[in-house]
Amino acid sequence: METVLRSKSREVVIGPDQPTRIIGERxxxxxxxxxxxxxxxxxxxxxxxxxxxxxxxGAAILDVNVGAAGVNEVELLPxxxxxxxxxxxxxxxxxxxxxxxxxxxxxxxxxxxxxxxVNGEEASLGRVLPLAREFGAAVIGLTMDERGIPxxxxxxxxxxxxxxxxxxxxxxxxxDILIDxxxxxxxxxxxxxxxxxxxxxxxxxxxxxNMTLGVSNISFGLPDxxxxxxxxxAMALGCGVNAPIVNPAQACKTVLIADLxxxxxxxxxxxxxxxxxxxxxxx
Amino acid sequence: METVLRSKSREVVIGPDQPTRIIGERxxxxxxxxxxxxxxxxxxxxxxxxxxxxxxxGAAILDVNVGAAGVNEVELLPxxxxxxxxxxxxxxxxxxxxxxxxxxxxxxxxxxxxxxxVNGEEASLGRVLPLAREFGAAVIGLTMDERGIPxxxxxxxxxxxxxxxxxxxxxxxxxDILIDxxxxxxxxxxxxxxxxxxxxxxxxxxxxxNMTLGVSNISFGLPDxxxxxxxxxAMALGCGVNAPIVNPAQACKTVLIADLxxxxxxxxxxxxxxxxxxxxxxx
Numbered sequence: 001m002e003t004v005l006r007s008k009s010r011e012v013v014i015g016p017d018q019p020t021r022i023i024g025e026r027x028x029x030x031x032x033x034x035x036x037x038x039x040x041x042x043x044x045x046x047x048x049x050x051x052x053x054x055x056x057x058g059a060a061i062l063d064v065n066v067g068a069a070g071v072n073e074v075e076l077l078p079x080x081x082x083x084x085x086x087x088x089x090x091x092x093x094x095x096x097x098x099x100x101x102x103x104x105x106x107x108x109x110x111x112x113x114x115x116x117x118v119n120g121e122e123a124s125l126g127r128v129l130p131l132a133r134e135f136g137a138a139v140i141g142l143t144m145d146e147r148g149i150p151x152x153x154x155x156x157x158x159x160x161x162x163x164x165x166x167x168x169x170x171x172x173x174x175x176d177i178l179i180d181x182x183x184x185x186x187x188x189x190x191x192x193x194x195x196x197x198x199x200x201x202x203x204x205x206x207x208x209x210n211m212t213l214g215v216s217n218i219s220f221g222l223p224d225x226x227x228x229x230x231x232x233x234a235m236a237l238g239c240g241v242n243a244p245i246v247n248p249a250q251a252c253k254t255v256l257i258a259d260l261x262x263x264x265x266x267x268x269x270x271x272x273x274x275x276x277x278x279x280x281x282x283x
Numbered sequence: 284m285e286t287v288l289r290s291k292s293r294e295v296v297i298g299p300d301q302p303t304r305i306i307g308e309r310x311x312x313x314x315x316x317x318x319x320x321x322x323x324x325x326x327x328x329x330x331x332x333x334x335x336x337x338x339x340x341g342a343a344i345l346d347v348n349v350g351a352a353g354v355n356e357v358e359l360l361p362x363x364x365x366x367x368x369x370x371x372x373x374x375x376x377x378x379x380x381x382x383x384x385x386x387x388x389x390x391x392x393x394x395x396x397x398x399x400x401v402n403g404e405e406a407s408l409g410r411v412l413p414l415a416r417e418f419g420a421a422v423i424g425l426t427m428d429e430r431g432i433p434x435x436x437x438x439x440x441x442x443x444x445x446x447x448x449x450x451x452x453x454x455x456x457x458x459d460i461l462i463d464x465x466x467x468x469x470x471x472x473x474x475x476x477x478x479x480x481x482x483x484x485x486x487x488x489x490x491x492x493n494m495t496l497g498v499s500n501i502s503f504g505l506p507d508x509x510x511x512x513x514x515x516x517a518m519a520l521g522c523g524v525n526a527p528i529v530n531p532a533q534a535c536k537t538v539l540i541a542d543l544x545x546x547x548x549x550x551x552x553x554x555x556x557x558x559x560x561x562x563x564x565x566x
Contacts, residue, residue, distance in 0.1 A: 186543055186544060186551065187550070187551045190546050190548070190549045190550065190551075191546045193543065193544030193545060193546065194544070194545050194546035197521060197544070197545075218544070222551055222554070222555070223555065223558040224558055227536065227540060228540050228543070228544070230514075230517075231513075231517045231537055231540040231541055231544060232540075232544050234513075234514045234517035234518050234521075235517050235518060235520075235521035235541070235544060237518075238480060238517075238518035238521050238522065239521065253510065254514055257510060257511050257514040257515075258514055258518070260469055260476065260511070261469060261476030261477070261480075261501070261511070261514060261515050261518060262476060262477050262480075263473050263474045263476065263477035265473070266473050267470070267473065268469065268470045268473075268505055271505070272505070272506065275506040275507055
């Protein structure tokens with residue numbers, strides 16, 4: 001099953017036989033004071049730089065999130081999308097909890113976008129799926145609903161099933177749904193990693209859909225977060241995630257190695273080329 | 284299912300609800316010229332140092348292999364086992380293709396050893412399983428037989444099944460078999476990682492046995508081997524390996540993080556303690 005995303009000039013295919021596609025997570029003001037301040041002033045220079053850096057580091061898709069206190073997302077999300085389209089040609093992932101902001105961004109986006117996100121709540125399904133259908137966009141489905149985030153992998157699968165069924169009933173093809181099984185902080189809940197990994201395996205097997213995952217939550221509050229994120233990313237890719245939302249500068253080599261180990265890099269050609277380029281750049 | 288190993292004074296339990304147990308791989312002259320030379324002179328000082336270093340770095344079990352050109356293993360393996368028992372009290376994994384050498388080592392070993400290894404060949408089953416029964420040892424079963432190493436995960440499962448059945452028929456309990464699904468060099472065979480990971484999942488699910496894996500072969504011939512080994516180790520632990528054969532100095536933190544992510548480290552206490560000790564040691 002292949003998910004196709006498009007910018008004005010480029011097509012990106014997500015699928016089990018494709019290389020892992022990195023969705024760059026860095027255009028997001030959460031915890032980034034300077035980015036939040038520049039957004040409040042409608043200054044797009046930082047966003048443009050983050051876009052260029054992430055594509056150079058290996059992002060195939062860029063998440064664009066402008067949600068912060070005091071920001072009018074309906075005005076700002078399309079501005080940010082425009083700004084990113086000016087400096088890169090990768091497909092974009094439009095990230096907001098505000099359906100009006102998503103609509104405004106979809107109206108300016110040129111291509112086939114990825115919407116981040118819908119979840120199993122009736123209100124969310126009713127607001128976001130019609131947007132995906134109207135604009136022919138793909139959409140990330142989070143495995144949570146009115147009850148919150150289920151504690152078990154089986155219940156998360158059931159939420160994913162509901163999202164896929166509702167989308168298909170509206171005419172959105174299954175290949176345009178990416179499921180995110182939701183990684184919570186393992187420092188607060190000992191089972192957080194295990195349940196997410198089990199859910200990823202179950203959803204992949206039962207629904208056959210492509211899978212994303214916001215990786216970095218897992219390490220919240222713990223020392224040496226990057227190392228935890230890397231090990232979790234490796235495990236998640238091994239379980240079926242093929243379009244993770246990560247910091248490409250940190251995750252790119254792990255992703256290349258994972259593709260090598262999962263049989264997606266014949267004769268290790270992409271991996272060896274990357275290592276050579278790294279060495280050339282550092283010498 | 285729990286595998287219990289013992290030294291004279293210590294017991295180590297391998298099981299799905301236990302922390303991952305590292306089998307230290309470093310006492311092995313393959314590719315180590317100085318170690319091979321000192322072994323040829325029956326000098327045990329290097330082996331003793333490697334034993335102490337690996338236990339300090341987090342090994343729960345030590346593999347002892349003295350196989351090298353010009354070495355009489357039947358004489359040298361028991362000497363090496365004696366030497367390691369003098370400086371550490373972890374259980375040992377007696378590693379030889381020579382059944383006479385295994386017998387000689389089992390005769391001097393005090394405790395319940397792990398034999399490395401038997402495989403699905405009739406000759407191997409007939410030589411090694413009786414030793415395991417006679418000495419009450421546990422044994423590593425490699426998923427290969429007269430045909431070599433099968434290309435598919437399903438065939439590797441069948442070899443594992445054969446080994447377990449033959450052991451049980453002789454009165455060796457299933458919990459005393461650890462299966463190694465065999466990682467080959469992914470630079471030479473693009474499917475090597477994927478097939479090994481699939482086999483690990485199949486064997487774990489079908490037979491319920493504990494699982495070991497010699498991790499480092501996977502990266503043979505490729506640049507930045509340690510990084511490949513680390514990602515593969517993370518994936519393999521995620522699939523069910525719980526007693527990997529690795530260099531503990533390189534693998535220990537990855538193993539701790541994997542245990543954290545697999546729900547085996549409540550409130551991240553072991554991980555945080557390790558990070559604090561690391562920081563204290565480096566400051």
